Structure formats: structure tokens, C-alpha cells
Amino acid sequence: MAATKPASETVSVAATPEALAAISQLLKQHKGVAFFQSGGCCDNSAPMCFEDGEMIIGKVDRLIGMVGGCPYYMDFRQYEVYKNNRIILDVEDGDADGFSLPAGTEGRHFVTRAKVCTPNLCNV
Amino acid sequence: MQINKVYVAPGLPKSIVELKKRYGNYVGGKFVAPVKGQYMEDISPTTGKPFCEVAKSTPEDVELALDAAHAAKEKWGELPLSERAKVLNKIADAIEANEEMLAVAESWENGKPVRETLNVDVPLAADHFRYFAGAARMLEGTISEIDKDTVAYHMHEPLGVVGQIVPFNFPILLATWKIAPALAAGNCTVVKPASSTPWSILKLMEVIGDIVPAGVLNVVTGPGAEIGKALATNPRIAKIAFTGETVTGRLIMQYASQNLIPATLELGGKSPNIFFDDVMAKDDDFMRKAVEGFVLYAFNKGEVCTCPSRALIQESIYDQFMAKALDSIKKIKQGNPLDTNTMIGPQVSTQQIQKIISYVDIGKQEGAKLLIGGEKAKMEGDLKGGYFFKPTVFQGNNKMRIFQEEIFGPVIAVTTFKDEPDAIRIANDTLYGLGAGVWTRDGTRAYRMGRAIKAGRVWINCYHAYPAGAAFGGYKISGVGRETYRTVLEHYSQTKNMLVSYSEKPLGFF
Known part of the structure; x- marks a missing residue:
């Protein structure tokens, strides 16, 4: 089941140059990658990065945007909570959470920051 | 509650916790070096500095642990319940005998205050083994009379070998929540601790490892993306139990669907x-x-x-x-x-x-x-x-x-x-x-x-009490299944039905 594009643009995603560099590094090792916004427990806001196809995209997933040519998904229920957020994908030191791939090189992981804003004032 | 005591950090002179430079996996009743010889640092959250190394395992190590578990499963699964309960009770005794040492190790590993590990984590872990030693012995089958000469017998049988993935927030206690019912129900297990807290459970293995027959309980450390996945996707496990984050939980369930095995998940909350x-x-x-x-x-x-x-x-x-x-x-x-x-x-x-x-x-x-x-x-x-x-x-x-x-x-x-x-x-x-x-x-x-x-x-009118005997688990997207209660034994058992006819008369159809 293909995910649907959000009806409105109230949640968006962007990536820092460092995150984009990590993605292109990953694309040399994998056929493609996809991001899933984590929701709860120990990894809370972590962006989970998997090889393309690792996670089955379902009806519950909303595509909120593309980063470095790779899709970024979020559970439709979470989408409601994230409205008016612009998610910024970035990279920090430390191993990746859960089953997520590292941010390009080992010992680096993807993180998210957020800009809470109105749709018109979200030009980060 | 003890007051005014500062424990010496593991590894330092006079510490009650012995610290080795590096630790292998606990497989087949002993500590073994990882196949590829790679190790990763365990960092103390208190200092931000590494304090020891643990195995940075690869899928080969998961296979070795599964080999050991499969070799042990028949004997363990057929052990009389009284004998299995004896092992669980001895584990509880050993944890209690080493309570202070384990509490200090757990505190150093995770950063949780030692007053918590002394009064909550470690005593609850010991009690958990005792609870499931008792609960397993209370587990009874049923006999139903279908008609006068036809009887349905229902018995519990172990699943075999299970995979269990433990989070970082209660490395010993939440491992216990999973290990105790799995063993009580007659299963062997391969446990994967969180990659940020892999060491204290190895200290637990030093304490209880000899009590459990070799291969029944195995611990493999390493990164989630490699080891967690190698375990969760493995066709040689009969069940997967996971505590952690929701997206990973979804992935675990997806892997379980491919193997057609049950998955129990304890995920997030916002209580x-x-x-x-x-x-x-x-x-x-x-x-x-x-x-x-x-x-x-x-x-x-x-x-x-x-x-x-x-x-x-x-x-x-x-x-x-x-x-x-x-x-x-x-x-x-x-x-x-x-x-x-x-x-x-x-x-x-x-x-x-x-x-x-x-x-x-x-x-x-x-x-x-x-x-x-x-x-x-x-x-x-x-x-x-x-x-x-x-x-x-x-x-x-x-x-x-x-x-x-x-x-x-x-x-x-x-x-x-x-x-x-x-x-x-x-x-x-x-x-x-x-x-x-x-x-x-x-x-x-x-x-x-x-x-x-x-x-x-x-x-x-209370909060954060986690006694064995009170069911724990989530509604909505907080998970599937329950822990810390006797019904968990059902999550770790097959139901065997024998449908027996005591009539000697033919059916008359052919």
C-alpha cells in the first residue's frame, strides 16, 4: 500500500548540510534509505533510518517530505501532533537508536530538531 | 533505606564490584569471545568515560547462541516443574546474596541512583524469579468432557527457543521480567541487552550463570541494527519479546509476521x-x-x-x-x-x-x-x-x-x-x-x-510500584501482551490439545 501525500503542508522536513552528506554516504552503501519518525519510549524523537524496503509502508504512514532524495514518513496519528512543526534532520555523535542505520559512518546518528511555526513562517 | 554511604565505582580499589577489561557473550553456560573478535566500549553515564568493553557481536554470534539454546531445549523443557522452579528459586537466592554488588553495578551502568537499585531494581528482580517459580507450578492443564466417551485434554508445552530484547532503562529488572517467565514455562532464551547498557546483565550472568543448565540462558551484546535484527528475524526463534520504541516495535512485529511467530511488545507511554x-x-x-x-x-x-x-x-x-x-x-x-x-x-x-x-x-x-x-x-x-x-x-x-x-x-x-x-x-x-x-x-x-x-x-493513590503479580502492559499503541503476571506464562507456551475417544464403536460413515 503506497503512502499518501499529506493533504496540507503543516508538517515539513528539511535536512542540514551534514545530514545531507550522511545520506549521500548511506546511498553509496545501500540501494536507498527511508526515514520514519519515532514516536515513543526510549528513542522518542529519533528519526529511524532503514534501508529502503526494510519497513513496509502502510496505510498509517504519511509521507511528509523528501530529504536528500529519500522519503521521510510519519504515523498519521503522530502527524496530528506534529502539525505546524518543521522537522530538521541533523547529525550528532553517538550510535544510532534501535535498529536504525548510523548517519553515514559508525558512531554518528541522525537526530531531529523542530521549528514550531505557522505554515507561512516556516522558511528555515 | 541506607544513608550516607558512597560506593566505590566498579573497578577501582576497594569496590565491591569486580571489573574486567572486557567481556564476551554468555553462550552455552560460559563467557565466549565474539566470533569476529570485535568489542565496543561501555560508557559510564556518570563520567561520560568508557569503563569496560563488551562484545560487538555479529550475526554469527547470534547463531552460536541459538545453537546452544536449541541443544538445551529438550532437556530443559522436559524437566519436572519442581526442578525448574528449584532453579528459579536458586537464581533468586543468588541475586539476593549479591544484592549490593548488583545494585552498584546497575547504578554505574545506567546512572540510576543506587538507593533505587538497592531498594527497587535488584530486590524486585529476585522476587520476580520466585514469583514465576511459584506461578509455573500453579499452571494446570484442563480436561473437558466433549461427550461421555470423548475427552479433550489441554496441556502447556514450551515454545522452544525464544528471543528477548531488553531496553536500557532497567537493564537487570526488565531482563528478569522476560527471562523468568520464559524459563519458568520451559523455554530457552537468547537475550539481547540494549547497546548502551550491556554490562550489568553480564554481571548478573556471573552470579546466576552456573545455576542454569548450559544453553538455557544466553546473552549476546552488540548493536541493535545488527544483533537485534539478526535475532528478531531469525527463523530459529519461536517467539520474540521486545521492550522499546514504537517504530522498532512495528519492525519487530513485521519480522515476526515473516516467521509466523508471536511477538509481545512493550512500547512507549505518556502517562x-x-x-x-x-x-x-x-x-x-x-x-x-x-x-x-x-x-x-x-x-x-x-x-x-x-x-x-x-x-x-x-x-x-x-x-x-x-x-x-x-x-x-x-x-x-x-x-x-x-x-x-x-x-x-x-x-x-x-x-x-x-x-x-x-x-x-x-x-x-x-x-x-x-x-x-x-x-x-x-x-x-x-x-x-x-x-x-x-x-x-x-x-x-x-x-x-x-x-x-x-x-x-x-x-x-x-x-x-x-x-x-x-x-x-x-x-x-x-x-x-x-x-x-x-x-x-x-x-x-x-x-x-x-x-x-x-x-x-x-x-x-500510588505510582511506580512494580510488584510481581500485577499485570503490566499497554493499551493502544503502547504494546501487545502483558508482563509481570502469571498469564505471561501463556505468552511463552503452546497449548497442546489431545482429543481422545474412549469409545470402541466405529463412526459408521464408511
């Missing part, structure tokens, strides 16, 4: 802790208990799936109640977790503290009011590099992200409610349903609230 006006009716012990119940969000530095991270306070008592709560929060002693006076230690890892900082930023952007904390705690000396975050309180509304997402740190989001229906509405306005707390002097209201809240565990 409401609800305070009705009558808690302030008297200035008595109950009122102080309720205030303490609020401050319990700082227990285990907020790294608890059921952290009461949303406080709902009836508006008529808000100012009064919060004054007392903030006063109590100001008195929280933060520092070396090995000091028995310390109430809050460091967060488990640099990754976790980064996420907390990012949520505090989000809270501020959303317009929530910061009442206390909101920043890293500056520590001195050896603790300078530790991951300390100040206990934090935000006031805001339930639609904010800080009210909807699990921060997994000492951060509470507070709001008010008008009346009982309003409290229920806010409490249930969440994707999660793991825990909840209700504080009131009115017993019937407590009961109504307890039934109305969509969560697996509702604490009434």
Missing part, C-alpha cells in the same frame, strides 16, 4: 498522573504522599516507559499543589548515583540528553511555561563529563508535543482540568495507554477513573 482537589483537603500524610506521587516523574531520571510525564491537576488546587510540588523538586539531590543520598543521577547516554534538550526547546517554542529546570546540570570533578539534566517542569496544554511525546527524561508537563469528565478527556487524549495515576480520597471516583482511563496499568 497521565491525575490529582483531584480533595488531595489538598487536609494537610496530612496522604497529601504529602500525593505530592511525592507528582515528583515521582524524576524516578530513574524519568527514563521509565510509565513515567508520569503528564500531570493533570484540578484547577481549584493548582497553585497550592504546585507550590508544594516545586518546593519538593527544588530539594532533589542530583549527583553521583553511587551516593545513597543521591535522588537523581545522569541520563543514560549523550543521545538521550540531546533529545531532552531538543524537547525543552520545542516546549519553549510551543509557548509552554518553564517553571523549573530546563537545562543540563553543571557538575564538578569526576562528574563533569556526565549526562546530568535538571529536573524540569513545564506548564502548558495537552495539545503540545511535550504533552504528547515521551521525552524519557526528568521533564513533566503540567496542565489543569475542571472536573472529572474533563480529566478523563485529557487523560485519554494520547496515542498511548501504558500507565496512569489517580489521586483522590474518594474511593468510588477513583474506581470510575480507573475504569475510564484507557491504559493497561492505573495506579490509584
Whole structure:
């Protein structure tokens, strides 16, 4: 089941140059990658990065945007909570959470920051 | 509770915890080096420095552990229940005999205050093994009379070999929650601890390893993306149990679907802790208990799936109640977790503290009011590099992200409610349903609230109690299945039905 594009643009995603560099590094090792916004427990806001196809995209997933040519998904229920957020994908030191791939090189992981804003004032 | 004692960090002279330079996996009843000889550092959250190395395993090591488990499963599964219970009881005795040592190891591993590990984590772990030793012996089959000469026998049989993935927040206790019922039901297990807290469970293996027949209990350490996945996708496991984050939980279930095996999941929460006006009716012990119940969000530095991270306070008592709560929060002693006076230690890892900082930023952007904390705690000396975050309180509304997402740190989001229906509405306005707390002097209201809240565990006039014998698990997206209760044995058993005819007469069809 293909995910649907959000009806409105109230949640968006962007990536820092460092995150984009990590993605292109990953694309040399994998056929493609996809991001899933984590929701709860120990990894809370972590962006989970998997090889393309690792996670089955379902009806519950909303595509909120593309980063470095790779899709970024979020559970439709979470989408409601994230409205008016612009998610910024970035990279920090430390191993990746859960089953997520590292941010390009080992010992680096993807993180998210957020800009809470109105749709018109979200030009980060 | 012991006071005024500072334990020496593991590995230092006079420490009660022996520390080796490096640790292998625990497979087939002994510690073995990882196949590819790679190791990873375990970092103390208190100092931010590595203190030992553990195996950075590869899928080959998972296969070795599964070989050992499969070699042991027939004998273990057929052992009389009395014998299996004896092993579990001996494990409990050994944990108790090493309680102080394990408590210090766990505190150093995770950063949780030693007063918690001495009084909660380790004693509960011992009791858990005893509970399941008893529960397994109470597990009975059934006999049903289908008709006069036809009888259906139902018996429990072990699943065989199971995979269990344990989180970082209670490395020993949550491993116990999984290991005890699996073993009690006659299964062998391969356990994968969290990659940030792999060592203390290996100390537990040093204590209990010899009690369990070789291969019954195996521990493989390593990165989740490699080892966790190698275990969860493995066609040689008959069940997977996981505690952790929701997206990973979904992935685990997806892997389980490919193998057609059951998966039990304990995932996130955003538990409401609800305070009705009558808690302030008297200035008595109950009122102080309720205030303490609020401050319990700082227990285990907020790294608890059921952290009461949303406080709902009836508006008529808000100012009064919060004054007392903030006063109590100001008195929280933060520092070396090995000091028995310390109430809050460091967060488990640099990754976790980064996420907390990012949520505090989000809270501020959303317009929530910061009442206390909101920043890293500056520590001195050896603790300078530790991951300390100040206990934090935000006031805001339930639609904010800080009210909807699990921060997994000492951060509470507070709001008010008008009346009982309003409290229920806010409490249930969440994707999660793991825990909840209700504080009131009115017993019937407590009961109504307890039934109305969509969560697996509702604490009434208490919080953060985790006795064996009380079921734990989630509603909604907080998970599938239960732990810490005898019915868990069903999650770890097959049902065998023998349908027996005692009639000698042919059916007459052919």
C-alpha cells in the first residue's frame, strides 16, 4: 500500500548540510534509505533510518517530505501532533537508536530538531 | 533505606564490584569471545568515560547462541516443574546474596541512583524469579468432557527457543521480567541487552550463570541494527519479546509476521498522573504522599516507559499543589548515583540528553511555561563529563508535543482540568495507554477513573510500584501482551490439545 501525500503542508522536513552528506554516504552503501519518525519510549524523537524496503509502508504512514532524495514518513496519528512543526534532520555523535542505520559512518546518528511555526513562517 | 554511604565505582580499589577489561557473550553456560573478535566500549553515564568493553557481536554470534539454546531445549523443557522452579528459586537466592554488588553495578551502568537499585531494581528482580517459580507450578492443564466417551485434554508445552530484547532503562529488572517467565514455562532464551547498557546483565550472568543448565540462558551484546535484527528475524526463534520504541516495535512485529511467530511488545507511554482537589483537603500524610506521587516523574531520571510525564491537576488546587510540588523538586539531590543520598543521577547516554534538550526547546517554542529546570546540570570533578539534566517542569496544554511525546527524561508537563469528565478527556487524549495515576480520597471516583482511563496499568493513590503479580502492559499503541503476571506464562507456551475417544464403536460413515 503506497503512502499518501499529506493533504496540507503543516508538517515539513528539511535536512542540514551534514545530514545531507550522511545520506549521500548511506546511498553509496545501500540501494536507498527511508526515514520514519519515532514516536515513543526510549528513542522518542529519533528519526529511524532503514534501508529502503526494510519497513513496509502502510496505510498509517504519511509521507511528509523528501530529504536528500529519500522519503521521510510519519504515523498519521503522530502527524496530528506534529502539525505546524518543521522537522530538521541533523547529525550528532553517538550510535544510532534501535535498529536504525548510523548517519553515514559508525558512531554518528541522525537526530531531529523542530521549528514550531505557522505554515507561512516556516522558511528555515 | 541506607544513608550516607558512597560506593566505590566498579573497578577501582576497594569496590565491591569486580571489573574486567572486557567481556564476551554468555553462550552455552560460559563467557565466549565474539566470533569476529570485535568489542565496543561501555560508557559510564556518570563520567561520560568508557569503563569496560563488551562484545560487538555479529550475526554469527547470534547463531552460536541459538545453537546452544536449541541443544538445551529438550532437556530443559522436559524437566519436572519442581526442578525448574528449584532453579528459579536458586537464581533468586543468588541475586539476593549479591544484592549490593548488583545494585552498584546497575547504578554505574545506567546512572540510576543506587538507593533505587538497592531498594527497587535488584530486590524486585529476585522476587520476580520466585514469583514465576511459584506461578509455573500453579499452571494446570484442563480436561473437558466433549461427550461421555470423548475427552479433550489441554496441556502447556514450551515454545522452544525464544528471543528477548531488553531496553536500557532497567537493564537487570526488565531482563528478569522476560527471562523468568520464559524459563519458568520451559523455554530457552537468547537475550539481547540494549547497546548502551550491556554490562550489568553480564554481571548478573556471573552470579546466576552456573545455576542454569548450559544453553538455557544466553546473552549476546552488540548493536541493535545488527544483533537485534539478526535475532528478531531469525527463523530459529519461536517467539520474540521486545521492550522499546514504537517504530522498532512495528519492525519487530513485521519480522515476526515473516516467521509466523508471536511477538509481545512493550512500547512507549505518556502517562497521565491525575490529582483531584480533595488531595489538598487536609494537610496530612496522604497529601504529602500525593505530592511525592507528582515528583515521582524524576524516578530513574524519568527514563521509565510509565513515567508520569503528564500531570493533570484540578484547577481549584493548582497553585497550592504546585507550590508544594516545586518546593519538593527544588530539594532533589542530583549527583553521583553511587551516593545513597543521591535522588537523581545522569541520563543514560549523550543521545538521550540531546533529545531532552531538543524537547525543552520545542516546549519553549510551543509557548509552554518553564517553571523549573530546563537545562543540563553543571557538575564538578569526576562528574563533569556526565549526562546530568535538571529536573524540569513545564506548564502548558495537552495539545503540545511535550504533552504528547515521551521525552524519557526528568521533564513533566503540567496542565489543569475542571472536573472529572474533563480529566478523563485529557487523560485519554494520547496515542498511548501504558500507565496512569489517580489521586483522590474518594474511593468510588477513583474506581470510575480507573475504569475510564484507557491504559493497561492505573495506579490509584500510588505510582511506580512494580510488584510481581500485577499485570503490566499497554493499551493502544503502547504494546501487545502483558508482563509481570502469571498469564505471561501463556505468552511463552503452546497449548497442546489431545482429543481422545474412549469409545470402541466405529463412526459408521464408511
